[in-house]
Amino acid sequence: MDEEKKRPGVARRALSLRFAIFAGFILLAVVLLAILNTYPISLMRSQLIRAREAEMRSNFGALSSALESSSVLDYETSAAAVSILDVGRDCRVLITDTSGKVLYDNLKSSDMIGKTVLFSEVIEALYGNDVFRCVYDSEAFRYRVACSVQRDGLTVGTVYAYQYDTENAELLEKTKGDIAKLSFAVTGVAALFIFVFTTSLRRRFDRVLEGVSQISRGNYDYRINMNGSDELGTIAREFDQMSAQLTKNEEIRRQFVSDASHELKTPLASIKLLCDSILQAKDIKTEEVREFLGDISDEIERLTRITEGLLYLSRMENGESVGGICDLTHTVVKSSEMLRGSAGEYEVRFMLDMPESLYVSGNPDLIYQVVFNLMENAVKYNRRGGDVRVSSGHSDGGKVLLYVADTGIGIKEEELERIFDRFYRVDKMRSRQTGGTGLGLSIVGRCMEAIGGHIEVSSTYGEGSCFTVYFEAAPESVQEGEEQS
Ligand SMILES: Nc1ncnc2c1ncn2[C@@H]1O[C@H](COP(=O)(O)OP(=O)(O)O)[C@@H](O)[C@H]1O
Ligand SMILES: [Mg+2]
Incomplete structure (x- = not known):
């Protein structure tokens, strides 16, 4: 009551x-x-x-x-x-x-x-x-x-x-009386049956409704746990699955907020420390101040990269810019030009083995993010004097493949499935030195999800890694049209 x-x-x-x-x-x-x-x-x-x-x-x-x-x-x-x-x-x-x-x-x-x-x-x-x-x-x-x-x-x-x-x-008259008696008895039994049935139905309904109201109040851990092969049983099971998914999402969200705050806190703490050092030093030389300011500028750049990455990911969640056609060869060449500076710094050579043009379905901005991030990683996590080989191919299922292979440090088997997680970096120090935020591969993953492709990685620790990206080929009419023009 x-x-x-x-x-x-x-x-x-x-x-x-x-x-x-x-x-x-x-x-x-x-x-x-x-x-x-x-x-x-x-x-x-x-x-x-x-x-x-x-x-x-x-x-x-x-x-x-x-x-x-x-x-x-x-x-x-x-x-x-x-x-x-x-x-x-x-x-x-x-x-x-x-x-x-x-x-x-x-x-x-x-x-x-x-x-x-x-x-x-x-x-x-x-x-x-x-x-x-x-x-x-x-x-x-x-x-x-x-x-x-x-x-x-x-x-x-x-x-x-x-x-x-x-x-x-x-x-x-007797028959009339008998039929009346019999029909009232049957009605009585049926009424009793309906009473028992509706009572049990109501109890089951109440359990499902209780589940709905618990979830709507934010108690995602609540489970209805109701058996039965009828529709209500199915609803209850589906509902429990939904709450399990909500619990998982909520956990991911919490983890993300905590990771993001942590990532933002580190450069902020460095900036604070550097500023305090300048303020507290009595006779500080201009050169030293410049050095500190340079470090502060680096940290600010890092903060910018993190917020840019996060913003990009959140824009992706909103499902912006999906359709389009992109020339993969052009994207690879553009990325290699953008990375020429850092490749020179690490003495890494690009070896591009691409056809003159290669059209795939997908938004060019998203595909650029994928190609650029993979090639950037291949440069950053390479050894001095190493190679980055970018090539293409076709799968049996008619997909266009892009291989980005390096001769770098490689990734251990157990790390492989985690590198696409947000902020995950195998070697934090190395990533930090190279300006990494741990967001690159999660952006790659989300982009591939958005354009309906997928990505695979194979790696030998100490020898190098190879990322294989599966794109949908562009419709033939588009490819022919582009070739003519
Ligand atoms: N080609 C690669 N070779 C070795 N390790 C890699 C490579 N690409 C990515 N990784 C590992 O995966 C981690 C996540 O990559 P990414 O998301 O791009 O972040 P970061 O900003 O650190 O580059 C990197 O920190 C690095 O440890
Ligand atoms: Mg990266």
Whole structure:
């Protein structure tokens, strides 16, 4: 109860579902009960009446035929015909003349003989029509039949019979009662079943809703842990998977914020230290000040590189600049020119083995980031006098491959899968000396994800590494067009 108070929305939703199921059931039950309690009974009743109608019409039709064939119509001939045909056993039988005067009555103690009866059935029979009527109340069936007796085309009298049947009426009433009892019992059992079912459904719903509300409050560790092969069970499992993913994302986000702050803190601390040294030194020479300022400038440059890298990554998360066509050869040549300075510094030679032009699908800016970062790493993590070989190829699946291989320090097997993580550097000192931020390869990874390619790396520690990048080839029409122009 308390829980329901705390989460009125949840309680109301679960209740209304239950209410809807109940209301639907009650509506269905009412309709079914109404049909079940009327249709079979009315069918049975009309069946009984029809059977009796056929029987009475045939019996009393035969009696009227018998009377038609006798020469006179009086008490004796009527009594003889009734007893021969044996039709008066459970009926009251009256035979009248053309004026409706009773000639015969099979009731022994009758005082009707000689009296005129003007029942509507008798009157209709006098007009030459055979009539059957039945009136039913819950006590009895009252059947009336009247047939005209005709001779030479003229009505000479009528046969009127009346039957009061309580036996079948009782049977009908009993059946009615039995059906009512049975249908109420079945409804009761079904209601109980629905109550149990909706109670369990509601509990399961509440668990799922509790999970949703926990996650919406930021409690990503919450798990519903609900079994079942129905839709709710599936929802709960999917939901738990989603919360697990959220937990993971949240962990990555926290780690990133902490790493980024740490990375930004280090150069800031150096700058602070360098400034303090200048301020605290009493007789400091201009040259020394310049040296310190140079160091400060280096740290600021480093801060700039880190923030630029982070900004680039965050722009990538927003999914900017995806489509396009790029000439890979041109990008490689441009990157090698940009890196000429540092290559000279490390005495590293570029060996480019590329076709004249090589078109791939993807945004040129993103592809430049990939190629430049890989070639920069190949220079920075090389040995003095080493080589950087950049070449291209085609895979069986029709992809364009770019190889960036170096003869440098290599990467240990266990480090390989971590080098694409943000801020991850195998040798922090070396990376720092070469101005690295640990963001280059994560930018490469994200760019490749964005353009729908992928990257592989193989390396022998101490001998060198080779990065293989898989690009989608540009559509043929584009390549032909570019070649012509
Ligand atoms: N060609 C390579 N040879 C050896 N190690 C490499 C190479 N490329 C990357 N690495 C390792 O992977 C780390 C991550 O690379 P990167 O993300 O580009 O960061 P950095 O800014 O340090 O270059 C580097 O610090 C280096 O340890
Ligand atoms: Mg790098």
